[in-house]
Amino acid sequence: MVLTMVRVVRIYVSEALSRSGLPDIDYALNPYVGCAHSCIYCYAREYTRDKEVAENWGKIVKVKENIVKVLGKEVRRKRRGIVGLSTITDPYQPIERDFHLSRKCLELLLKCGFPVSIQTKSDLVLKDIDVLSRYVDLVDVGITITTLEDSISSIIEPHAPSPSRRATALRELADHGIQTWLFFGPIIPGFNSDLETIRELVALAKDTNSEFYYDKLRIKRFMYEEDNEILREVLRNIRGFKWNELFEKIKEICKRHGVICKPAFPSITKNQKLDSYLS
Numbered sequence: 188m189v190l191t192m193v194r195v196v197r198i199y200v201s202e203a204l205s206r207s208g209l210p211d212i213d214y215a216l217n218p219y220v221g222c223a224h225s226c227i228y229c230y231a232r233e234y235t236r237d238k239e240v241a242e243n244w245g246k247i248v249k250v251k252e253n254i255v256k257v258l259g260k261e262v263r264r265k266r267r268g269i270v271g272l273s274t275i276t277d278p279y280q281p282i283e284r285d286f287h288l289s290r291k292c293l294e295l296l297l298k299c300g301f302p303v304s305i306q307t308k309s310d311l312v313l314k315d316i317d318v319l320s321r322y323v324d325l326v327d328v329g330i331t332i333t334t335l336e337d338s339i340s341s342i343i344e345p346h347a348p349s350p351s352r353r354a355t356a357l358r359e360l361a362d363h364g365i366q367t368w369l370f371f372g373p374i375i376p377g378f379n380s381d382l383e384t385i386r387e388l389v390a391l392a393k394d395t396n397s398e399f400y401y402d403k404l405r406i407k408r409f410m411y412e413e414d415n416e417i418l419r420e421v422l423r424n425i426r427g428f429k430w431n432e433l434f435e436k437i438k439e440i441c442k443r444h445g446v447i448c449k450p451a452f453p454s455i456t457k458n459q460k461l462d463s464y465l466s
């Protein structure tokens with residue numbers, strides 16, 4: 188993982204839980220605006236309303252200083268529902284080590300009976316394993332692993348923890364009886380679309396009794412606009428890629444290993460964009 192300087196800005200918010208259109212999630216909770224993991228394909232920047240953060244993705248992270256207090260009021264008056272932690276930031280990016288907002292929100296939500304579905308690329312989630320273990324019936328944790336090759340991850344997810352650390356986190360969570368899932372996405376032709384990668388990740392899902400979600404790379408405007416040779420290569424590779432053939436292979440490999448496998452966004456059709464899901 189390459190370390191980089193991130194500017195931290197404290198902000199105040201009037202809302203903690205926002206309605207979410209993502210499958211199986213009622214509310215989105217994002218304790219931070221922006222994400223220091225700086226994945227080159229990150230869609231979240233397109234859904235982040237804060238222009239300053241969106242245009243300087245990975246360089247500025249805003250901390251919702253009062254989110255726990257606001258959430259405390261909301262859990263008393265809002266209908267209980269599943270909370271996605273988080274949808275347009277990584278709740279366990281490095282700044283969480285200093286502010287613990289994800290932990291505090293998690294504790295509060297679980298104490299009040301709100302189920303929480305966590306998605307992260309970081310083994311920092313293990314710091315909250317004490318809380319997670321107390322509420323195994325109310326939580327699930329998804330770890331995104333796009334490849335098990337550190338060299339590929341360091342190109343496409345330069346500041347996120349290595350895939351081996353993420354795999355270890357998945358194992359540890361599962362060993363503590365926490366319901367886990369592995370998110371294999373985005374699939375990027377020429378980077379992680381090979382069958383060997385898929386077989387290794389499905390084997391990891393099997394070992395940890397995790398469900399396996401997959402999703403293809405979705406092309407976004409910024410990918411054409413950025414002066415980034417890797418993105419140019421990605422865009423070249425994606426032309427004419429036979430997605431359906433790959434998806435059939437994924438399903439076949441999962442079936443052979445007895446792993447439950449699902450497309451991450453099952454009802455997205457050609458006419459319905461991912462945008463309608465994200466809050």
Ligand code: SF4
Pocket residue numbers: 222223224225226228229230231232275276277308347
């Ligand atoms: S971890 Fe998620 S939110 Fe953060 S940069 Fe990567 S894709 Fe975006």
